[in-house]
Amino acid sequence: MISNTFRIHLEKSLTNANLLEGSILSINPVSGGSVNQAYEIKSFKKSFFLKVNQQNAFPKMFDKEVLGLNLLRQSSSIAVPKELFKGNFEQQAFLVLEFIKPSEPSKKYWEKFGEGLAELHRNSALNFGLGYDNYNGSLNQVNDYKSDWDSFFIENRLMEQQRQARDKGRLDKEFSDLLELLYPKLNSFFPKESPALLHGDLWSGNYLTKEGMPSFMDPAVYYGHREVDIAMTLLFGGFDKKMYEAYHANFPLEKGWEKRVDILNLYPLMVHVNLFGASYAQRVKSILKYYS
Numbered sequence: 001m002i003s004n005t006f007r008i009h010l011e012k013s014l015t016n017a018n019l020l021e022g023s024i025l026s027i028n029p030v031s032g033g034s035v036n037q038a039y040e041i042k043s044f045k046k047s048f049f050l051k052v053n054q055q056n057a058f059p060k061m062f063d064k065e066v067l068g069l070n071l072l073r074q075s076s077s078i079a080v081p082k083e084l085f086k087g088n089f090e091q092q093a094f095l096v097l098e099f100i101k102p103s104e105p106s107k108k109y110w111e112k113f114g115e116g117l118a119e120l121h122r123n124s125a126l127n128f129g130l131g132y133d134n135y136n137g138s139l140n141q142v143n144d145y146k147s148d149w150d151s152f153f154i155e156n157r158l159m160e161q162q163r164q165a166r167d168k169g170r171l172d173k174e175f176s177d178l179l180e181l182l183y184p185k186l187n188s189f190f191p192k193e194s195p196a197l198l199h200g201d202l203w204s205g206n207y208l209t210k211e212g213m214p215s216f217m218d219p220a221v222y223y224g225h226r227e228v229d230i231a232m233t234l235l236f237g238g239f240d241k242k243m244y245e246a247y248h249a250n251f252p253l254e255k256g257w258e259k260r261v262d263i264l265n266l267y268p269l270m271v272h273v274n275l276f277g278a279s280y281a282q283r284v285k286s287i288l289k290y291y292s
């Protein structure tokens with residue numbers, strides 16, 4: 001809950017930043033978040049979206065989120081909520097974003113989603129990575145630059161999650177052996193492509209509908225292989241068919257992309273092992289066994 005003193009602090013901060021006219025009418029929890037507490041701040045004229053966490057629990061988490069949102073915004077592909085205010089209050093860090101009022105998807109929603117995602121992926125960089133770490137959920141995401149995707153994926157994604165799983169006691173010998181067997185097989189497994197700006201955590205909980213059109217949220221951006229985002233959309237069942245059709249029409253995927261989905265999804269699945277427990281290890285192991 002938001003204390004009265006915090007509410008007063010928010011009211012002052014938003015008023016001084018010329019964002020709020022009048023007073024805050026209410027601050028109500030919004031469900032669905034996995035890491036932070038989320039709220040809708042209502043005022044007479046409009047609402048704001050507020051995220052709060054313990055200042056020292058996840059250092060610079062909101063700074064990284066804003067950097068990611070800015071990179072997505074600059075790509076002029078799919079809308080993202082505007083950053084309005086960032087601060088600290090009584091050991092809590094907070095971020096105020098534009099509130100996206102839920103709306104019905106328009107008829108062209110999925111087509112626009114596919115076109116926008118393709119447009120996002122046209123944003124390229126010299127290397128894979130980002131030059132600074134950010135977060136995937138509450139986990140540190142390593143983004144050290146690499147000039148080739150194979151090394152980036154093996155070292156910064158799989159080996160890094162393997163290390164974290166080992167530290168947490170969630171990696172048994174079989175799991176570890178299967179991973180070690182996989183690594184050499186990944187050399188030249190992926191078609192060579194330029195690094196593409198990714199959302200980085202594109203599951204169905206990380207987009208919203210703003211005035212009928214898609215809006216991204218909660219990104220874990222970096223420059224990576226664009227099949228990462230496509231694979232992630234398929235991790236829990238898949239998005240509307242029209243999204244994939246529009247994507248292909250705008251930026252065709254290399255042949256055989258379907259066969260690379262499971263390998264790419266080893267990363268989010270291992271993130272799940274590290275965030276939510278060893279119960280996800282079975283799905284990881286069955287993919288690894290298939291490829292061993």
Ligand code: ADP
Pocket residue numbers: 030031032033034035036037038049081097098099100101205208217218
């Ligand atoms: P967390 O970082 O804890 O995962 P989220 O950013 O996912 O939190 O936000 C929690 C919930 O709040 C989401 O499931 C979504 O429904 C809603 N939400 C996120 N951003 C906005 C926004 N800008 N406007 C309105 N609702 C939002």
